[in-house]
Amino acid sequence: MKEKSTFSVSYFLRQAKLYKNGEAPISVRITYNGLRTEFISNQNVKPEFWDQKSNKALGKSTYARKVNGFLDHIYMSLCDSIKDLEERGMEVTAENIKNNYLGFIEFKQVSLLSLYAEHNAKMEALVGKTYAFSTLQKHLTTIAHLKDFLEREYKSGDIIMDKVNTQLLMDFEFYLKSEKSISNNTTIKYMRNLGKVIRMGLNAGYLKRDPYAAIKYHYEEVERPFLDRKELQSIIEVP
Numbered sequence: 001m002k003e004k005s006t007f008s009v010s011y012f013l014r015q016a017k018l019y020k021n022g023e024a025p026i027s028v029r030i031t032y033n034g035l036r037t038e039f040i041s042n043q044n045v046k047p048e049f050w051d052q053k054s055n056k057a058l059g060k061s062t063y064a065r066k067v068n069g070f071l072d073h074i075y076m077s078l079c080d081s082i083k084d085l086e087e088r089g090m091e092v093t094a095e096n097i098k099n100n101y102l103g104f105i106e107f108k109q110v111s112l113l114s115l116y117a118e119h120n121a122k123m124e125a126l127v128g129k130t131y132a133f134s135t136l137q138k139h140l141t142t143i144a145h146l147k148d149f150l151e152r153e154y155k156s157g158d159i160i161m162d163k164v165n166t167q168l169l170m171d172f173e174f175y176l177k178s179e180k181s182i183s184n185n186t187t188i189k190y191m192r193n194l195g196k197v198i199r200m201g202l203n204a205g206y207l208k209r210d211p212y213a214a215i216k217y218h219y220e221e222v223e224r225p226f227l228d229r230k231e232l233q234s235i236i237e238v239p
Contacts, residue, residue: 006032006034007030007033007079008030008031009029009030009075010028011026012026012052013025013026013045013047013050013052014027014040015047022046023046024044024047025040025041026041027041028040028041030078030094032092032093033094035093035095037094037098039102041074043067043070045057049067055071056068056071078101081097081098081100082097084100084208085100088107088205088208089205090205107162108206109160110160110201110204110206111161112146112161112164113146113150113157113159114158115197115206116139119197120136120139120140120143123135124136139193142193142194145180145190146172146194149171149176152175152179153171153175154168161201161207162206164201164207164211166213166215168211169194169211169212169215170215172194173187185219185220188219195212198210198211198212
C-alpha cells in the first residue's frame with residue numbers, strides 16, 4: 001500500500017528586511033514528505049500585525065483580511081501545483097511544488113495536428129511490417145477532416161494539446177455527421193482513430209485529463225440484405 005504523503009505550508013516574517021513603509025516580506029515555507037523549501041512571497045505585512053503562532057495577521061481589519069486572504073490564496077495555489085504535477089506525471093517534491101507555482105517549470109507545448117502528423121509518420125514507416133496501408137489511409141483521412149474542422153469551426157490552423165477537451169471532441173463528431181454527412185458508425189471509427197493520438201498526448205503528459213472519459217459511442221445495427229439467387233449467380237459466373 002502506498003504511503004500517504006505529508007504536505008504543509010507555513011509563513012514567516014523577514015523582519016531583517018523592513019521596507020520604508022515599515023512592512024516586512026512574508027516568506028513561504030513548503031514541507032513535503034519531510035523535505036523543505038522556501039521562497040519570499042509578494043505579500044508584506046507590518047510586524048505589529050503579525051502573529052507567528054497562528055501564521056496570520058491579527059485582527060479583523062481590512063488590512064488584516066487582505067493579508068490573510070492573500071496567504072489563503074497562496075496555499076490553494078500550492079495545492080493546485082501539486083495536483084498539476086500529479087496530472088502531468090511529474091515527481092511531486094517540495095522544490096517542484098514551489099517551482100511549478102512560481103512558473104519556473106516549462107511544459108512542452110505540442111499541437112494536436114503536429115502530434116497526429118508524428119503518429120502518421122511513424123505508422124507509415126511500419127506499413128507492411130506492423131500496419132496495413134489501408135490503416136494508414138484511415139488516419140490520413142481522419143487528420144484531413146480534423147484540419148478542415150479546426151479551420152471552419154475554430155477558425156484555427158491547429159490547437160495546443162492542453163486545450164483539447166470533451167467539448168471539442170463532441171463538436172468534431174457533430175461536424176463529421178452534419179457537414180460531411182458521414183454515417184454514425186464511420187464517424188465513430190474516425191473518433192477512435194483520433195482517440196489513439198489523444199492517448200499518446202496523455203501518456204506524454206501533454207494533456208492533464210482524458211477528454212474521452214465522459215464520452216460513450218454506440219454503433220448502430222446495419223441490416224445487410226441477403227443476396228437473391230440472381231445476384232449469387234452473377235458472383236459465381238465472374239471469371
